[in-house]
Amino acid sequence: MNRIVILLVLGIGVSCAENVSASSSVEQRATDRNQQAVITNSQVEDWLRVWQNRLNLSRWKVEVRIVRASELNPDTLGHLKWNASDHSALIKVLNPLDYDLPPDQIPADIERTVVHELVHLQLSNLPRNGSKIVEEQVVNDITEALLRLDTGANYAARNAGGPVTPKVRAGTASRSK
Numbered sequence: 001m002n003r004i005v006i007l008l009v010l011g012i013g014v015s016c017a018e019n020v021s022a023s024s025s026v027e028q029r030a031t032d033r034n035q036q037a038v039i040t041n042s043q044v045e046d047w048l049r050v051w052q053n054r055l056n057l058s059r060w061k062v063e064v065r066i067v068r069a070s071e072l073n074p075d076t077l078g079h080l081k082w083n084a085s086d087h088s089a090l091i092k093v094l095n096p097l098d099y100d101l102p103p104d105q106i107p108a109d110i111e112r113t114v115v116h117e118l119v120h121l122q123l124s125n126l127p128r129n130g131s132k133i134v135e136e137q138v139v140n141d142i143t144e145a146l147l148r149l150d151t152g153a154n155y156a157a158r159n160a161g162g163p164v165t166p167k168v169r170a171g172t173a174s175r176s177k
Helices: 004-038 041-054 105-123 130-151
Strands: 061-065 078-082 086-096
Touching: 041 061, 041 105, 061 105, 078 105, 086 105, 105 130
Parallel strands: 061 086
Antiparallel strands: 078 086
């Protein structure tokens, strides 16, 4: 009888230790990712100002916010909302916590999203023909060209032939206005 009790106690102890170990391992990975993927509002605002100036959008009052995936359209990395009458705009970019990319690639991708949304803003005066697919491809091509010029030969493009588009944790992502 004593052997059974001892075996039960040992079994429960081992089981509890495994659960604690697995739980703390998951928590540690989440903590590591959070610490590695920190992007500040100041960094994003700096990218906004640099690219707003380069794209000659100084007459626009543009604000940028880092937001969680739940505040964006499904499977997107950013969003632009503008008001042409008062030249104001709001850009939302995906929070690094919701990215499914290696942490060292997230800053460049957030900058890419800022540039992408600013290119949409630059094109906002053009008449719309109803084809969002064509507009999105043109915006992607212009964004990639600008970033390639800025970064140089080592630029990793997101267009065909380049690395895979990053994913939002819940699914495939794209930049969208």
